[in-house]
Amino acid sequence: MSPxxxxxxxxxxxxxxxxxxxxxxCTIPLMLILFxxxxxxxxxxxxxxxxxLPKPVGETGGGILNALVGSLLIVFYAALIAIPFGIxxxxxxxxxxxxxxxxxxxxxxxxxxxxxxxxxxxxxYFWIVKPLGTFSALSGSIALxxxxxxxxxxxxxxxxxxxxxxxxxxxxxLGLPYHKVMLRIVLPCGFSxxxxxxxxxxxxxxxxxxxxxxxxxxxxxxxxxVTKPMQSLPLLIFNYxxxxxxxWHDLAWGAAFILLSWILLLxxxxxxxxxxxxxxx
Amino acid sequence: MxxxxxxxxxxxxxxxxxxxxxxxxxxxxxxxxIAVMGPSGCGKxxxxxxxxxxxxxxxxxxxxxxxxxxxxxxxxxxxxFVRHKxxxxxxxxxxxxxxSIYDNVIAGYKxxxxxxxKPDRDVIVEQSLQKAALxxxxxxxxxxxxxxxxxxxxxxxxxxxxxxxxxxxxxxxxPTSALDPISTSSVEVLLHELKKxxxxxxxxxxxxxxxxxxxxxxxxxxxxxxxxxxxxxxFTNPKDERTQNYITGRFS
Numbered sequence: 001m002s003p004x005x006x007x008x009x010x011x012x013x014x015x016x017x018x019x020x021x022x023x024x025x026c027t028i029p030l031m032l033i034l035f036x037x038x039x040x041x042x043x044x045x046x047x048x049x050x051x052x053l054p055k056p057v058g059e060t061g062g063g064i065l066n067a068l069v070g071s072l073l074i075v076f077y078a079a080l081i082a083i084p085f086g087i088x089x090x091x092x093x094x095x096x097x098x099x100x101x102x103x104x105x106x107x108x109x110x111x112x113x114x115x116x117x118x119x120x121x122x123x124x125y126f127w128i129v130k131p132l133g134t135f136s137a138l139s140g141s142i143a144l145x146x147x148x149x150x151x152x153x154x155x156x157x158x159x160x161x162x163x164x165x166x167x168x169x170x171x172x173x174l175g176l177p178y179h180k181v182m183l184r185i186v187l188p189c190g191f192s193x194x195x196x197x198x199x200x201x202x203x204x205x206x207x208x209x210x211x212x213x214x215x216x217x218x219x220x221x222x223x224x225x226v227t228k229p230m231q232s233l234p235l236l237i238f239n240y241x242x243x244x245x246x247x248w249h250d251l252a253w254g255a256a257f258i259l260l261s262w263i264l265l266l267x268x269x270x271x272x273x274x275x276x277x278x279x280x281x
Numbered sequence: 282m283x284x285x286x287x288x289x290x291x292x293x294x295x296x297x298x299x300x301x302x303x304x305x306x307x308x309x310x311x312x313x314x315i316a317v318m319g320p321s322g323c324g325k326x327x328x329x330x331x332x333x334x335x336x337x338x339x340x341x342x343x344x345x346x347x348x349x350x351x352x353x354x355x356x357x358x359x360x361x362f363v364r365h366k367x368x369x370x371x372x373x374x375x376x377x378x379x380x381s382i383y384d385n386v387i388a389g390y391k392x393x394x395x396x397x398x399k400p401d402r403d404v405i406v407e408q409s410l411q412k413a414a415l416x417x418x419x420x421x422x423x424x425x426x427x428x429x430x431x432x433x434x435x436x437x438x439x440x441x442x443x444x445x446x447x448x449x450x451x452x453x454x455x456p457t458s459a460l461d462p463i464s465t466s467s468v469e470v471l472l473h474e475l476k477k478x479x480x481x482x483x484x485x486x487x488x489x490x491x492x493x494x495x496x497x498x499x500x501x502x503x504x505x506x507x508x509x510x511x512x513x514x515x516f517t518n519p520k521d522e523r524t525q526n527y528i529t530g531r532f533s
Contacts, residue, residue: 098340166375170439171392173335173371174446175364180392188379279378
C-alpha cells in the first residue's frame, strides 16, 4: 500500500468519525431537556397533582387537573377543525399538481407554516375573541387549528402523491365515482401516512403557548365549557413559571413533564402506526 | 355476418397537440378475442384507453370521432356507465391493497352503492373467481388481503374484479407483460374461456401471444390502423408491407 493511499484512507476515516461525532451531538439537546425536565418534574407527579385544582398562593399541594383537561379539549377541537380542511386540501393538491389554484393553495399553506404562532394568536383575537367579547377555549382551538393545517395538508399531499396512479385508475376503470375512488380506495391506502401527519401536527401544537395567550387565555378553575376561557398546560407553565412562588414553580415543572411525555408518546405512536398500518403493494 | 359490438368511426386521440391515434375505423365482432399489436408508441394502448374513456383522465388528452358500443357513442354516455359496460385490466396487477380478495371482487358493486344481499354477493364473488380460474386457489383465504397473492394470481383477481360487473367488453392492456411464463399461460387459457361470455380486446407486444389467443388481430403503426384481419391470415399472409415487416421482425 502506497503512503498516498494510506493518507487518503486516513482522511476518509477522519471524515466518518466527524460525521458520527456531530450526529451524537445532535441528540444532546433533547437528552439535556429530557434529563432536566424528568429530574425536576417527576418528583412533582402524584395522584393529587393529576386530580386536584391549583391552590391559591401560599398553600402547598394542588394540581393541574384544569390544565390537563383544558389542553386535551382545546387540542381535540383544534384537530376536529383542522383534519377535514387539511385532508381535503391535501387531496386537492395531490390531484392538481399544476393548476393555478393548486399553486396558490400550496404557497399559502407554506407561508402559513412559517407564520409566527404569536401572529396567529393575535389575528384570531381580532377576528373571533373581540367580536364575541370573550376569551374562549374555542377561539384557542381555532388558532391551534390554523397552526395544524399546513402540516396536515402537506403530509396528506405527499402521502397521496406517493401512491401509484394505477390505484386510482383501477377504481375509475371499474366505473366507480371519483369521490368513492378517493375516499374509499386512495385515502385508505395512504391512511398510515395521513394519520402520522395528523399525530405529528397534534404533537407540534400541543405545546404551543403563544396562540393561546390571547384566545383561550387561561383559567384557574375547572371548566369544560368551550365558550369560556380555559386553562391549558403550556399556559399554566408560562404563567406559573414566571410567577415568584415556589409552589407554582413546582406545578410548572410537573406540567412540563406531563406535556413532554405526551409529545414523546405521540411521536412514538406515529412511528408505530406508520409501520403497522403500512399498506403493502 | 358477424355481430358487431364495438365500432370505431374516424377515431382520433391526442395528447395536447400530439395526435397518437389517427382516423381509426374498426368493427369489433362480439365474443371474439381481438389482439391489438404494434411497435411501442404506435397508439395501441391509447386506442384501448379511448374505448372506455380512460384516455381523457390524463391532463390535456382529448379524442375525436365516434366509438360506438352497440350503436351508441360512448362519448355521449357518462363515463361511469361506459366503464360498467367495458371492463379493464391493466399491465401491472393492481388489486386494491386495502381490501380483501372478497371485497376486491365485489368492489365494483359495493363502492358504487349498489345494495346486494349477502347470499347474492357470495354468488357473484364465487362465480367471478371461478370464471377467472382463481377460485380453487383462494376459496379458503377470501378474507385475506389480495396483495398476498402472487403476481399471476393478482392479475386473475383483477380479471375477476372486472368481470364481476358483467361487462360486455373486457379490455386488457398487456395483461401478462409483468407475469412469468406459467402465470402468462394460465391467463391465456383463461381468455379462451372468457370469450364465451365477453368480447375481449387485448393489447400485446408479444406476437406469439397474439397468435395463441386471438381470433382477429389489429396491427397499429404510427397511430394508424394498418391492417385488421383474422389472426391466421395476418400471420401467414399479411396484406400490408408494414405488417409483414413487423411480423418478420424487420423494423428498425
